[in-house]
Amino acid sequence: MLKSSSSSILRRQNFLIRTLLGSHYNNQIHIINKPMQKLSAQFGSMTTTTEADSDSILRRITPTLDPSRHKGQAGKVAVIGGCREYTGAPYFAAISALKIGADLSHVFCTKDAAPIIKSYSPELIVHPILEESYSIRDEERRSILSKVLAEVGKWMERFDCIVVGPGLGRDPFLLDCVSEIMKLARRSNVPIVVDGDGLFLVTVNLDLVRGYHLAVLTPNVNEYKRLVQKVIGTEVNDQDAAEELLYLARGIGGTTVLRKGKSDLISDGVTVNVVSIFGSPRRCGGQGDILSGSVAVFSSWARQCISVAESDSSTSRVNPMVLGCIAASALLRKAASMAFQDKKRATLTTDIIEYLGRSLEDISPAS
């Protein structure tokens, strides 16, 4: 890790952050309730911010199980991901959405990944429509691209949110198709959670999400590093983590960014929130996929909640994508902690998924 005192790059970054954000944005580092907790203890940040009151957010946005509601009203989400190498990631994201309470969960994946993902669960609606370069001829590209778009287009407006990237892979033709799917989602005002290889794509072409307030990026340590390099042009600076994230989110035009780590930091360029509830010391793969599926559901619920309470000006100022991130991060950590209590070193992502329901039940009981 670079030290700010020893790096001219970091000095430049600090200067940029302070100049561009100025005191105005420092004042808006947001505090969603709860006792003050200095981030400096963890990050050495010059910013004081607080732990988000995730329990009250979870209670506020989780819909009641009302018998008058019909299928679909609790959320319809889609995961765009799943290829030859990765079939677990899209499954984890899509099944987590259902376990939290969404009504329908789709997966749009490559043709060869589809039967495998279907075999994991009959609950998922799996569309075998994407193609990788190895399986097509050059002259077929254009017609396949339009077929993919027509197929996804039939569904797009029905979705409350799409998750782009878990287990997507990095095949160039596949990523071209997914870029077009993201543009379609934007035109249809469908929120987009970008994770995994979707972040690789977005880091190469930031315009896919720039200025889109219904997008959330959920980078892990490597994905965050690449984003910071691309947007800010520096190395990651953990000394001023909150300011850096604020600056990054503003650099992408107000897109929400959830930086995953020991504590999860969330910013939309206006506020910075932290979720640091104890989770699990196990770092098995797939936990980020649970998170992206969960953000899709909770941000959809937060949007519903805010649109119902639109007359209340204090609620309508709140960014539903930020609320969705706080709720998802907290729920995952609570579920991970329960799974670890039970399974200890043997804890795997599938074990954590099994605790999502109980974790939410403790905060927002079904009846």
Ligand SMILES: NC(=O)C1=CN([C@@H]2O[C@H](COP(=O)(O)OP(=O)(O)OC[C@H]3O[C@@H](n4cnc5c(N)ncnc54)[C@H](O)[C@@H]3O)[C@@H](O)[C@H]2O)[C@@H](O)CC1
């Ligand atoms: N079972 C599955 O199908 C899974 C598939 N996954 C998918 O795998 C693809 C690549 O994701 P990655 O997260 O590996 O991509 P990254 O770009 O984060 O990782 C690339 C490399 O960095 C390493 N790395 C990852 N996390 C690290 C950390 N915290 N500190 C230091 N090094 C780290 C990895 O081992 C890998 O060699 C994505 O599409 C992702 O969704 C993952 O979600 C894990 C589970």
Ligand SMILES: Nc1ncnc2c1ncn2[C@@H]1O[C@H](COP(=O)(O)OP(=O)(O)OP(=O)(O)O)[C@@H](O)[C@H]1O
């Ligand atoms: N050091 C840590 N301590 C506690 N929790 C952590 C730590 N690192 C990550 N997490 C939590 O684990 C979850 C997944 O983060 P992680 O960085 O593993 O994502 P990822 O690499 O994208 O995962 P995936 O393997 O699904 O791609 C996040 O919600 C984060 O809060």
Ligand SMILES: [Mg+2]
């Ligand atoms: Mg990941």
